[in-house]
Amino acid sequence: MKGLYCRAGLSDAEPKFVIQEASLPDVIGTHQVRIQVKACGLSPLDLKVLESSQNVYVHDSAVYMTKQYDVMSYPRLPFPGILPLDSPFSGLCDVIDVDEHYLVQKPEKLSSVCAVGALRDGLCAYTALHTHARMAAGHTLLVMDGASPFGLMCIQLACYHGVKVLTTSHSPQKHTFLQQLRPNVQDPLVARVIPVDNGSSDLLPVVMEETGGLGVDIVIDSGVRLQEEEESEEAKLLPHKHDIISVLGVGGHWVTSHQDLQLDPPDCRLLFLKSASVSFLNPEVWTASSAQQGRYLRILPNQIQSVCLAPICPSRPEPEEAVPRYEATVAMETVQLHQKKKAVVQL
The missing domain is CATH 3.90.180.10 (Medium-chain alcohol dehydrogenases, catalytic domain)
Structure with missing residues (x-):
């Protein structure tokens, strides 16, 4: 073979x-x-x-x-x-x-192709929201690039557990798609979609408007900018690390997938004043570390069931x-x- x-x-x-x-x-x-x-x-x-x-x-x-x-x-x-x-x-x-x-x-109602398409992103989303951020009903979540497969899984799981979701869009097409996500005719899945493809820095004022000036409880990114000036167009769509820290509320959690994250003393000072925390999302840790095997055996079945119970199809x-x-x-x-x-x- x-x-x-x-x-x-x-x-x-x-x-x-x-x-x-x-x-x-x-x-x-x-x-x-x-x-x-x-x-x-x-x-x-x-x-x-x-x-x-x-x-x-x-x-x-x-x-x-x-x-x-x-x-x-x-x-x-x-x-x-x-x-x-x-x-x-x-x-x-x-x-x-x-x-x-x-x-x-x-589960029977989940197709094989849909399962393999959602399994990794679903595990990452479950790990970020439950293991790292300790998500609970009533929290407010900001998902960067919500139209990505990982971002979409975060949105689905958060909404299923009663969390208010804000997200960013990287193109007009993704912005329209996110606004049209609805578990039913009346209620939107996302409370606010913030466009970031036009080069404006509306993230902080919009988040503060939606949270009454308190900031969000959880931020999940798909990469960040360490410098203000980035050459590539793709990097310009990523949030700056200071913007993420600024939108966090008191006691907030920032879950990042950026392996080489560097925080300057002013950034650490702001996190200290907010009593906020930073967690690194590494999905490989579950199978690489035998010490976490027991938790992994509990998370994987819960995650696959959450995919089925999510309000929208995981293949989108x-x-x-x-x-x-x-x-x-x-x-x-x-x-x-x-x-x-x-x-x-x-x-």
Whole structure:
């Protein structure tokens, strides 16, 4: 059988993705099950995380592509699961061995393609809102780039738990899409959509207007600007770190996915005065750390159920058809270069 693997490039060169032959062991390990892969979701591979982890699986100068999110069948029942960093199998193999503790039963009304498209983003959203921010009914949440798959999952989970949601939009099309999100005819899903594509800095005054000058309880970003002047157009759409701290209320929580965040003394002083906190969102920590295995086994079933109970379909706002396996290499390269948010391969 064949699977998708990553060959890390030299120095700063981009990694190469190739289809290679793979084989199963003759004996299944303890607490493992042999399952057939039906579909696989692809996400960017963070080589820095792999290099820093002691659980990296390296063989013949190839780093195994294990950061894939699979929907698998075991026997006759569909089970979504996430392969850990030390898994020797590619998620695009026809049949793989995986620990039974990494699987959870898929609800009937959630399709396989929809499950793989939402599993990683749903886990990240659940971790950010419940584990880091301690979300509760009555809180106010600001989600940056709410039209992204991760931002949309945050909005769905927050609204399901009675949280008031504000979000930003990066284009007129995304702004219209977010305004039209409604769980029913009368109530909008998002209380306020703040456009940031016009270069204006209306984030702080709009947030203060919506919160009565108190600020929000939770901010979740998808990247931040460390400097006021950024060259790329994409970076200009990201909020500046000082703006995020400014919109936080007293006792607020800022959950960031920016790995190299640097806070200056004035930023730390403002966080201290607000008694606010900063948390780093690393979704790989659940499968990389055995000390967190118990919490992960509780979070994964809760997250997959929350996807079903969310007020809107998790495949939006970027519904895409699953691609065949012979297009997996091209699809993974576009995802790795961040030209595409996600991709689903159907076997």
